[in-house]
Amino acid sequence: MEAQTCRGIAVTPGKANSARIQSVPVDELGAGELMLRVLEVGICGTDEEINEGLYGAPPTGMDYLVPGHESLTEVVGVGSGLTGWQPGDLAVPIVRRPCPENCAACARGRWDMCLTGDYRERGISGLQGMLRERMTDHADFVVRVPKTLRDCAVLVEPLSIVEKAIGETLRLQRRSPVPPRSALVTGAGPIGLLATLLLRSRGMEVHLLDRRPKESLKARIATAAGANYIDDSTTTLEDATKGLTFDLAIEASGYAPLLFRALGKLGRNAALVLTGVTAGHHSLSIDVDLMNQELVLENQLLVGSVNAARYHYTAAVADLSRWKKRFPGLLPQLITGRYPLERFTDALQKSPDGIKPVVEVSQA
Numbered sequence: 001m002e003a004q005t006c007r008g009i010a011v012t013p014g015k016a017n018s019a020r021i022q023s024v025p026v027d028e029l030g031a032g033e034l035m036l037r038v039l040e041v042g043i044c045g046t047d048e049e050i051n052e053g054l055y056g057a058p059p060t061g062m063d064y065l066v067p068g069h070e071s072l073t074e075v076v077g078v079g080s081g082l083t084g085w086q087p088g089d090l091a092v093p094i095v096r097r098p099c100p101e102n103c104a105a106c107a108r109g110r111w112d113m114c115l116t117g118d119y120r121e122r123g124i125s126g127l128q129g130m131l132r133e134r135m136t137d138h139a140d141f142v143v144r145v146p147k148t149l150r151d152c153a154v155l156v157e158p159l160s161i162v163e164k165a166i167g168e169t170l171r172l173q174r175r176s177p178v179p180p181r182s183a184l185v186t187g188a189g190p191i192g193l194l195a196t197l198l199l200r201s202r203g204m205e206v207h208l209l210d211r212r213p214k215e216s217l218k219a220r221i222a223t224a225a226g227a228n229y230i231d232d233s234t235t236t237l238e239d240a241t242k243g244l245t246f247d248l249a250i251e252a253s254g255y256a257p258l259l260f261r262a263l264g265k266l267g268r269n270a271a272l273v274l275t276g277v278t279a280g281h282h283s284l285s286i287d288v289d290l291m292n293q294e295l296v297l298e299n300q301l302l303v304g305s306v307n308a309a310r311y312h313y314t315a316a317v318a319d320l321s322r323w324k325k326r327f328p329g330l331l332p333q334l335i336t337g338r339y340p341l342e343r344f345t346d347a348l349q350k351s352p353d354g355i356k357p358v359v360e361v362s363q364a
């Protein structure tokens with residue numbers, strides 16, 4: 001039988017601006033696997049870095065990587081031995097896969113806590129990603145999505161990151177007899193906005209900081225979700241929140257110096273969660289004795305969080321369904337650009353008011 005192929009994006013890791021469209025193989029559907037038609041792929045900073053040649057590794061034995069890790073797909077074929085899946089079902093493949101050593105964390109389904117660091121990630125390292133028309137994947141690594149989420153389920157993957165970061169920190173904060181009530185989110189990109197929606201839906205008071213004007217889309221989404229938006233370019237965080245401290249702070253700006261300002265706004269028993277990998281080598285002079293004192297004397301918690309396990313994806317699906325009712329019309333507004341596959345590199349271009357650009361890989 002002739003091998004199947006489809007159109008996809010390929011990059012040569014380590015080489016800048018190598019993205020091109022080419023024919024890529026479609027694996028045969030194996031037992032326990034799903035054949036997926038890729039509908040949409042969300043683009044983020046990781047894809048930019050991969051196209052700049054700064055990041056990414058192809059699967060063993062291949063000289064190119066298919067990028068794309070935030071996706072929405074449609075089931076078009078169901079492998080033998082699988083029940084419960086049907087053609088037409090919507091599905092989101094999980095990004096990270098267990099390390100070959102199957103370490104104690106990966107063996108428990110917590111590849112997001114992998115102990116060896118040898119995990120593979122679809123579209124990032126060691127596994128082809130979703131910027132191709134068709135792909136197969138094992139059903140164990142595919143999350144089902146209700147059809148009612150067709151217009152926003154491409155946000156499941158970025159939201160899974162937020163579900164983990166906030167869910168686990170709120171669990172850690174149960175050490176305090178008083179539940180957290182107020183939160184500060186720094187950075188109104190997709191992660192910051194999704195964190196804002198999550199915290200608002202949990203009934204918390206949320207202050208979201210960015211450097212865009214109050215009329216900007218980011219500010220309007222935050223305000224519509226009931227958050228207080230602060231434009232750090234016209235007023236400072238410190239002025240806008242004078243007299244206030246926060247029980248929880250989420251750093252999602254990817255600008256490291258901001259984390260110390262967020263730290264300065266933490267109250268007693270509060271936690272600061274870092275979700276962004278920051279670029280560059282900013283240096284800052286800080287009073288580490290004061291920082292130490294505050295962390296100790298105020299029972300403060302500093303948490304780093306990356307990636308997500310399967311249950312964070314299912315939590316993301318459940319929250320998107322709830323938010324459709326809770327925040328009517330808001331979720332699709334986070335998708336600020338739609339590009340066909342051949343315009344993938346246009347989707348990488350940043351604009352100050354852009355939130356989540358999406359590549360429409362194949363039309364439904």
Ligand SMILES: [Zn+2]
Nearest residue numbers: 043044046070
């Ligand atoms: Zn991403």
Ligand SMILES: [Zn+2]
Nearest residue numbers: 099103106114
């Ligand atoms: Zn592992």
